Amino acid sequence: MTFHDLYERYPDLHIDVETEQRLLVEHGAVVFQHPFYWYSSPAIVKEWQDLVLQYGFAYGEGGTALQGKIMINVLTTGGPAESYSAESVNRFTVRQLLAPFEQTARLCGMDYLPPAVIHGTDRFSEAELAAHADDYQRLVTALRDGTLDLAAARQCERLNANLDSLINAGTAA
Numbered sequence: 363m364t365f366h367d368l369y370e371r372y373p374d375l376h377i378d379v380e381t382e383q384r385l386l387v388e389h390g391a392v393v394f395q396h397p398f399y400w401y402s403s404p405a406i407v408k409e410w411q412d413l414v415l416q417y418g419f420a421y422g423e424g425g426t427a428l429q430g431k432i433m434i435n436v437l438t439t440g441g442p443a444e445s446y447s448a449e450s451v452n453r454f455t456v457r458q459l460l461a462p463f464e465q466t467a468r469l470c471g472m473d474y475l476p477p478a479v480i481h482g483t484d485r486f487s488e489a490e491l492a493a494h495a496d497d498y499q500r501l502v503t504a505l506r507d508g509t510l511d512l513a514a515a516r517q518c519e520r521l522n523a524n525l526d527s528l529i530n531a532g533t534a535a
Contacts, residue, residue: 363506364389368406375409382414383427391432391505392472394463398437398479401452401459411466420470429471432505432512434521435460436478436498443481457519475515478522497522504529 364385368377386392396403418424437456439446446456456479457464467474478501480494501521504510511528515521521528 363502368410369404372406375406377410377413379413379416382410383416383419386414386420386431387427389431391434392428393434393436393502393505395436396438398439398456398459401454402462403435415466415470426471431472432475433463433467433470433472434475434477434505435463436480436501438480438483440484441481443479446479446481455519473512473516475512476518476521479520480522494522497525500525500529 366385372378394403394407396407402408415421415428416425420428439456441452444450446452446454446459448454452459457476460477464474478498480498486494501510509529511530515528518524518528
């Protein structure tokens, strides 16, 4: 398991494509952890995708390096969960707004799982923050250990909404 902070690694935004592609090949899952800026990711994540997910590597003829790997977004929002629905000011669910990520994963032959979304982060108490951190650790550990029920996870709107029911002692499906 590798934690890889793109802004720390590339403060000048000059992404080392070969290093990033090597990291992708070495790991079974890619977790994009970021705040939900204007219904998307920070600019460096998009830049990373544009440069690293090359034709012939990630997709297209000979582009099989990522096939079968898992992709997940782990997001934070300032707004409450209720603000992400057809009836709300944002008009769409977070999952719907992440359609470009899901399609990117599919183009690359990856298994896109629903996002883990932590809403209302600007109003957390220390206890709430600790509980979310614990859930995030459990999610990443379950991914690493193969104890996340992938079939059930694919049916969720948000992975962290019912995490206890998704983590099991068996192998991932």
